[in-house]
Amino acid sequence: xxxxxxxxxFSRLLLGTAQYPSPAILEGAIESSGTEIITVSxxxxxxxxxxxxxxxxxIQSLAxxxxxxxxxxxxxxxxxxxxxxxxxxxxxxxIKLEVIGNHDTLQPDxxxxxxxxxxxxxxxxxxxxxxxxxxxxxxxxxxxGCEVLMPWCAPIGSAMGPLNLHALRSLRGHFPNVPMIIDAxxxxxxxxxxxxxxxxxxxxxxxAVAKAGDPVxxxxxxxxxxxxGHAAYHAGMLExxxxxxxxxxxxxxxxxx
Amino acid sequence: MDVLVRGAGVAGLSVAHELWSxxxxxxxxxxxxxxxxxxxxxxxxxxxxxxxxAEQPVVDLGQNAADWWEAALPGSVSRKxxxxxxASRDIKELDRFGSRTSHFEVVDETAIATLExxxxxxxxxxLFFTEEAHLDPRHVLINLVAKLVAAGVSFETDxxxxxxxxxxxxxxxxxxxxxxxxxxxxxxxxxILRTADVSLSRPIRLIHPRFPVYVVPRQDHTFxxxxxxxxxxxxxxxxxxxxxxxxxxxYSLHPAFGEAEIVExxxxxxxxxxxxxxxxxxxxxxxxxxxxxxxGFLLAPAMAVQAATAILERRSEIR
Numbered sequence: 418x419x420x421x422x423x424x425x426x427f428s429r430l431l432l433g434t435a436q437y438p439s440p441a442i443l444e445g446a447i448e449s450s451g452t453e454i455i456t457v458s459x460x461x462x463x464x465x466x467x468x469x470x471x472x473x474x475x476i477q478s479l480a481x482x483x484x485x486x487x488x489x490x491x492x493x494x495x496x497x498x499x500x501x502x503x504x505x506x507x508x509x510x511x512i513k514l515e516v517i518g519n520h521d522t523l524q525p526d527x528x529x530x531x532x533x534x535x536x537x538x539x540x541x542x543x544x545x546x547x548x549x550x551x552x553x554x555x556x557x558x559x560x561x562g563c564e565v566l567m568p569w570c571a572p573i574g575s576a577m578g579p580l581n582l583h584a585l586r587s588l589r590g591h592f593p594n595v596p597m598i599i600d601a602x603x604x605x606x607x608x609x610x611x612x613x614x615x616x617x618x619x620x621x622x623x624x625a626v627a628k629a630g631d632p633v634x635x636x637x638x639x640x641x642x643x644x645x646g647h648a649a650y651h652a653g654m655l656e657x658x659x660x661x662x663x664x665x666x667x668x669x670x671x672x673x674x
Numbered sequence: 675m676d677v678l679v680r681g682a683g684v685a686g687l688s689v690a691h692e693l694w695s696x697x698x699x700x701x702x703x704x705x706x707x708x709x710x711x712x713x714x715x716x717x718x719x720x721x722x723x724x725x726x727x728a729e730q731p732v733v734d735l736g737q738n739a740a741d742w743w744e745a746a747l748p749g750s751v752s753r754k755x756x757x758x759x760x761a762s763r764d765i766k767e768l769d770r771f772g773s774r775t776s777h778f779e780v781v782d783e784t785a786i787a788t789l790e791x792x793x794x795x796x797x798x799x800x801l802f803f804t805e806e807a808h809l810d811p812r813h814v815l816i817n818l819v820a821k822l823v824a825a826g827v828s829f830e831t832d833x834x835x836x837x838x839x840x841x842x843x844x845x846x847x848x849x850x851x852x853x854x855x856x857x858x859x860x861x862x863x864x865x866i867l868r869t870a871d872v873s874l875s876r877p878i879r880l881i882h883p884r885f886p887v888y889v890v891p892r893q894d895h896t897f898x899x900x901x902x903x904x905x906x907x908x909x910x911x912x913x914x915x916x917x918x919x920x921x922x923x924x925y926s927l928h929p930a931f932g933e934a935e936i937v938e939x940x941x942x943x944x945x946x947x948x949x950x951x952x953x954x955x956x957x958x959x960x961x962x963x964x965x966x967x968x969x970g971f972l973l974a975p976a977m978a979v980q981a982a983t984a985i986l987e988r989r990s991e992i993r
Contacts (some may be wrong), residue, residue: 424864438727439950440858471858472905475948631776 433623450636456515486513526624550584571602578608607641613646678841682709686847688978711942717811736978740807742975760881850945859907859943864900869934
């Protein structure tokens with residue numbers, strides 16, 4: 418079981434809600450993934466309108482924990498403001514903090530990220546920072562009051578899978594007790610299994626599911642892979658060896674020649 | 675034996691035409707004839723391209739759209755296909771697009787230049803959907819009203835309740851409504867550019883990370899660029915961000931769009947059911963055609979045929 422800011426979570430997968438072919442398919446993907454936490458991005462342009470936004474009502478009717486994010490924010494001020502708006506709209510003090518530093522790679526601006534994290538934790542937010550796999554930045558985020566980390570394993574939406582296994586291992590090794598969720602860059606279930614086998618606590622997916630040929634089936638596939646990787650990590654895996662080791666003992670074998 | 679069609683957007687007018695062509699007496703009522711979400715549509719009849727983000731029924735229902743429009747308004751449909759292009763940094767996205775869709779040819783720089791001479795040297799690779807078509811929505815809406823008026827269909831801007839009671843059947847095609855709890859509004863923003871420095875002969879679809887952007891050539895050197903997809907029913911003017919993204923896309927297609935005049939910007943609210951697929955539903959003597967989402971001109975013919983058939987079948991049962 419996973420504990421995120423005192424909340425007990427059983428599922429190992431968090432799901433983003435953008436880019437699905439339809440709300441009905443999004444709902445199907447949420448069901449088949451078994452996720453308990455869904456992320457939603459707050460865009461100012463969605464706030465207008467006169468029907469109290471039916472898309473949000475649909476999301477709220479799914480009865481999952483909502484983790485609002487600050488996607489698309491490029492400055493500390495923007496991110497803090499978006500977080501405050503999200504707290505009002507979704508009635509939660511959880512916030513997935515994203516401060517983008519580069520338009521093309523959607524790389525986090527880690528300096529602004531740490532600053533925004535400090536401001537938001539002081540304001541009572543429970544911050545889930547979207548960060549790189551950098552150890553020092555992770556340390557600063559923990560100093561700033563974050564109790565959960567969300568490192569990328571590759572750029573958002575790139576589907577490249579874990580690019581730097583060494584950095585991910587080192588991150589896990591240095592902070593064995595901090596819940597860590599791999600946030601971005603997963604493309605296929607084997608990627609999810611790989612990072613879960615490294616001992617990460619959960620994964621967050623969006624594009625890999627939403628843009629799949631069959632998002633509902635893909636959400637289920639990822640959930641199984643994450644679960645498999647998690648179970649394998651705790652079951653103790655064999656390390657690779659250079660020579661073959663027979664699984665049946667040779668001694669005592671009948672000799673017919 | 676009269677039928678009242680509520681709503682004179684693309685859905686209502688298609689239904690009216692279908693009923694009229696089958697010999698049914700029709701009246702259409704709408705306070706703003708023509709000026710519905712469909713007024714801001716792109717007018718692509720592109721079922722195969724749409725499959726990239728839509729489900730299979732959109733392809734199936736859209737198969738006969740071009741023929742239906744051509745039969746209703748001869749000369750209105752241009753069958754020149756759709757060209758899908760990507761900026762060089764997004765070229766891998768073309769493969770993904772291709773894996774989701776069918777009925778296209780992969781075209782290289784030379785083939786692109788043959789199809790669209792003004793794009794010579796600008797794109798290395800594209801997908802050409804040869805069987806697709808497009809039309810000019812505003813021409814079609816205006817000409818369809820004119821044709822139906824000439825044929826004796828009456829158009830009203832307002833009808834009293836007692837007048838409505840005089841009809842045997844009602845077909846509701848009023849699109850997005852706040853009170854229908856199954857429908858949601860999806861905002862779409864578009865703009866119209868004018869430049870004589872570029873000509874295109876078919877809709878160009880550019881790969882965009884968030885929504886499909888089309889640049890559609892229209893008369894008098896104008897081009898429709900659209901459309902955003904935003905989960906909101908706010909009908910206010912286009913936002914700076916959306917305008918910037920649409921203009922960026924047009925500019926990346928051809929730098930001459932940077933010098934174009936912005937003739938118009940517009941916002942429409944698309945009606946959508948939770949699965950983004952259209953429905954024909956019946957309750958009492960009212961049939962509802964709704965949820966055409968971003969596929970108005972593509973799906974209206976199939977929906978009109980379904981609605982008209984439903985009415986005629988019911989009548990033959992009553993008899």
